[in-house]
Amino acid sequence: MTKLLNPLPPRGTLGMDVLNRIKDLLLTGRVMPGERLSLRSMAEALGVSMMPVREAVYRLISDQALEVAPNRSIRVPVMSAEQFDEITRIRLLIEGYAVREAVAHVTPALIQSLRDLNQELALRMSEGGDSLGKAVLVNKALHFSLYETAHMPMLMKIIESSWLRIGPVLNYDLRSGSERTENQTAVGHHARMISALEQADADAAAAALQDDIRSAYCYIVEKQWPKKAPDVSVQSALS
Structure with missing residues (x-):
């Protein structure tokens, strides 16, 4: 996923910009079911701190768009x-x-x-x-x-x-x-x-x-x- 993310422009609400960027990858199917996500790598790719990425990811987990795997890693859900x-x-x-x-x-x-x-x-x-x-x-x-x-x-x-x-x-x-x-x-x-x-x-x-x-x-x-x-x-x- 991280290679699909580019640094965010210095404008707008940071938390919402991060959330929308990750949402866009999911909405357009540019990530694969089962793909694991690294919060640190995403933060580096977006040029932001870990906090807004963590908040965005956990919001998407609550919406069941992402999930926590048994080993506690974050991943794109595998759909049945x-x-x-x-x-x-x-x-x-x-x-x-x-x-x-x-x-x-x-x-x-x-x-x-x-x-x-x-x-x-x-x-x-x-x-x-x-x-x-x-x-x-x-x-x-x-x-x-x-x-x-x-x-x-x-x-x-x-x-x-x-x-x-x-x-x-x-x-x-x-x-x-x-x-x-x-x-x-x-x-x-x-x-x-x-x-x-x-x-x-x-x-x-x-x-x-x-x-x-x-x-x-x-x-x-x-x-x-x-x-x-x-x-x-x-x-x-x-x-």
């Missing part, structure tokens, strides 16, 4: 198939709801921004290699810019909490150069969603978003837990 099923069902509900609520606030500028992000996502997927890391960042920006349009801060906190848990697992989708990446499956779902948003069709927009979540879920279950069949309740939820 059952936990992944549960979080995916929750995501289908709350992110679908966020899209529905956002429809009333959609503007032409947002539509253009979403299209630009989706085109960049397609480009990064086509380039492959190191660009897949950038694809993860673009995908997160696309989703969150839409969810924020709902103007529901509490809902955003719930969505962020689920992404903090799910982000590291998504390494196995966008970062792996999978068939979904080669076929730009997410780009197609996003395009459908954006068209529905432009037409103020909340049902179609939410359905496209949920299809995006389901397709990633099925791929990850197949690769991470090959002996486990995808949860039928996830596949059929809200269909």
Whole structure:
């Protein structure tokens, strides 16, 4: 993780800046399940003392985004198939709801921004290699810019909490150069969603978003837990 951290600029609230920087690594899946974290190394990489890093890490532990291993080291949680099923069902509900609520606030500028992000996502997927890391960042920006349009801060906190848990697992989708990446499956779902948003069709927009979540879920279950069949309740939820 530490090689992904750069020194913080000398501005803002230090504790919150540190927390947001570590959150961003989790949200965008740039750390792996089971990866151990060194508070000292993170503090050195960020150019800060141990105190704000320790406070940020223990706040993330309380949110279950990080955990204390049996040997007392801090690590990114290793998610079970059952936990992944549960979080995916929750995501289908709350992110679908966020899209529905956002429809009333959609503007032409947002539509253009979403299209630009989706085109960049397609480009990064086509380039492959190191660009897949950038694809993860673009995908997160696309989703969150839409969810924020709902103007529901509490809902955003719930969505962020689920992404903090799910982000590291998504390494196995966008970062792996999978068939979904080669076929730009997410780009197609996003395009459908954006068209529905432009037409103020909340049902179609939410359905496209949920299809995006389901397709990633099925791929990850197949690769991470090959002996486990995808949860039928996830596949059929809200269909």
